Amino acid sequence: MTIKGRAYVAGIYEHPTRHAPDKSIAQLHAEVARGAIEDAGLSKNDVDGYFLSGDAPGGTWPMVDYLGLKVRHIDSTDTGGSSYIIQLGHAAEAIAAGKCSVALITLAGKPRTGHSPVRSPGAEADFEAAYGATTHNAYGMCAMRHMHDYGTTAEQLAWIKVAASHHAQYNPHALLKDVVTVEDVVNSPMISDPLHRLDCCVVTDGGGALIVTSPEIARSLKNPLVRLIGHGEALKGPNGGKDFDLTYSAGVWSGPRAFEEAGVTPKDIKYASIYDSFTITVLMQLEDLGFCAKGQGGRFVADGNLISGVGKLPFNTDGGGLCSNHPVNRGGMTKIIEAVRQLRGEAHPKVQVKNCDLAIAHGTGGLLGVRHAASTAILERV
Numbered sequence: 001m002t003i004k005g006r007a008y009v010a011g012i013y014e015h016p017t018r019h020a021p022d023k024s025i026a027q028l029h030a031e032v033a034r035g036a037i038e039d040a041g042l043s044k045n046d047v048d049g050y051f052l053s054g055d056a057p058g059g060t061w062p063m064v065d066y067l068g069l070k071v072r073h074i075d076s077t078d079t080g081g082s083s084y085i086i087q088l089g090h091a092a093e094a095i096a097a098g099k100c101s102v103a104l105i106t107l108a109g110k111p112r113t114g115h116s117p118v119r120s121p122g123a124e125a126d127f128e129a130a131y132g133a134t135t136h137n138a139y140g141m142c143a144m145r146h147m148h149d150y151g152t153t154a155e156q157l158a159w160i161k162v163a164a165s166h167h168a169q170y171n172p173h174a175l176l177k178d179v180v181t182v183e184d185v186v187n188s189p190m191i192s193d194p195l196h197r198l199d200c201c202v203v204t205d206g207g208g209a210l211i212v213t214s215p216e217i218a219r220s221l222k223n224p225l226v227r228l229i230g231h232g233e234a235l236k237g238p239n240g241g242k243d244f245d246l247t248y249s250a251g252v253w254s255g256p257r258a259f260e261e262a263g264v265t266p267k268d269i270k271y272a273s274i275y276d277s278f279t280i281t282v283l284m285q286l287e288d289l290g291f292c293a294k295g296q297g298g299r300f301v302a303d304g305n306l307i308s309g310v311g312k313l314p315f316n317t318d319g320g321g322l323c324s325n326h327p328v329n330r331g332g333m334t335k336i337i338e339a340v341r342q343l344r345g346e347a348h349p350k351v352q353v354k355n356c357d358l359a360i361a362h363g364t365g366g367l368l369g370v371r372h373a374a375s376t377a378i379l380e381r382v
Contacts, residue, residue: 084333226344360376
């Protein structure tokens, strides 16, 4: 069974806050849920499916009760930052199978206010924790290996941040609104060689939510029609050290699956929402998704090629995780939201892609280069 055209994104909402010391995480979930439901033109009583991840306090049953929902389908798949793109695909599957007709997906958290929730260690934790691995140095190793194998430079990586900053200046809610240069990026403090401070994403409170519906319900609502036409998900790990290639992600599998189901190619995409926890994350995923050959990502992103109205592939026109918002340190939700804005024609006029009828939202979760998940969604304006 295919999900192509079987589900529509009917409602979106991104919380405007980037710092919420006066709100609980559950309250943020409720506020983004209400925002997405209202954007769709529906009511809470219409929701019959709920999709959540590890950021939801207490898990499934406390959140369903807190939000006052009466649902007949639930999904608590947790794959880190890619969870929400995976759940978009799962919501489409559930709708296509008749398990629900109005699905709510929420994300919320407060890492800027305080510490993120403690995560359960994986089976490998005792073997790796002793070496002091962090998110920063794991991604730094990916960047260093990519530079070693393909000649990628710090200046090329910097162009990704430059593009994000050009877009963020038009987002009133972006945490970082100043346009930066390549020199600004490479001269910022080194965090984990070769990644500088400006190669890294922001840390923010906040959240976002989606309403995904059946085609029949979507057509009865007021918003421009945006449907999911292709979806893929995949996992990648080092396999006990037997497959430890740091230069590619699970996107090499999730991307082709999504493109095949959608019946389109990377050349057809008008706008790209690409997970941007670090600049190297974007570069590797663009290669893995087929926008350029492996090893050519540095050349592809250079000289403004990702800037809307300037380059061939506008990306993250809200400023992305590098400049605007990375709630709960999980950026998949905001990637879908901005893709839908572009397809609706609701992005800021300065960054709105002309005739935008086909977009991709892609994310990773976990640690790139170690254990992670990837998910790819192809969205189309009807």
